[in-house]
Amino acid sequence: MDEVxxxxxxxxxxTGALAATIFVIVYTRSPWRKNVTGRNTMAxxxxxxxxxxxxxxxxxxxxxxxxxxxAIIWVMINWPMWWRVVILWRAQHQKYVPxxxxxxxxxxxxxxxxxx
Numbered sequence: 757m758d759e760v761x762x763x764x765x766x767x768x769x770x771t772g773a774l775a776a777t778i779f780v781i782v783y784t785r786s787p788w789r790k791n792v793t794g795r796n797t798m799a800x801x802x803x804x805x806x807x808x809x810x811x812x813x814x815x816x817x818x819x820x821x822x823x824x825x826x827a828i829i830w831v832m833i834n835w836p837m838w839w840r841v842v843i844l845w846r847a848q849h850q851k852y853v854p855x856x857x858x859x860x861x862x863x864x865x866x867x868x869x870x871x872x
């Protein structure tokens with residue numbers, strides 16, 4: 757049973773690394789730098805990709821991940837997660853400004869008028 761779970765974990769680690777890497781590659785084609793949420797999403801997924809690729813490399817090589825490298829990976833994972841907490845806190849504590857209403861089109865003449 758443990759052998760089956762070990763194989764499942766290997767497969768999930770590899771497919772997770774592949775998914776995170778593909779996301780980062782494809783996301784580079786979007787305007788992710790234009791807002792803080794896009795930058796945070798890229799940072800988080802890049803860290804996940806790096807962590808999972810590292811796990812795959814060590815798992816396939818048969819070596820144990822050094823404790824110092826594990827600590828660096830956990831710091832890297834914590835950084836965008838806490839950044840996201842700050843983004844959420846700022847968004848929830850900003851004063852809400854409703855977007856402007858679109859211009860009213862008069863049903864009588866079809867022109868834009870000042871009435872809302």
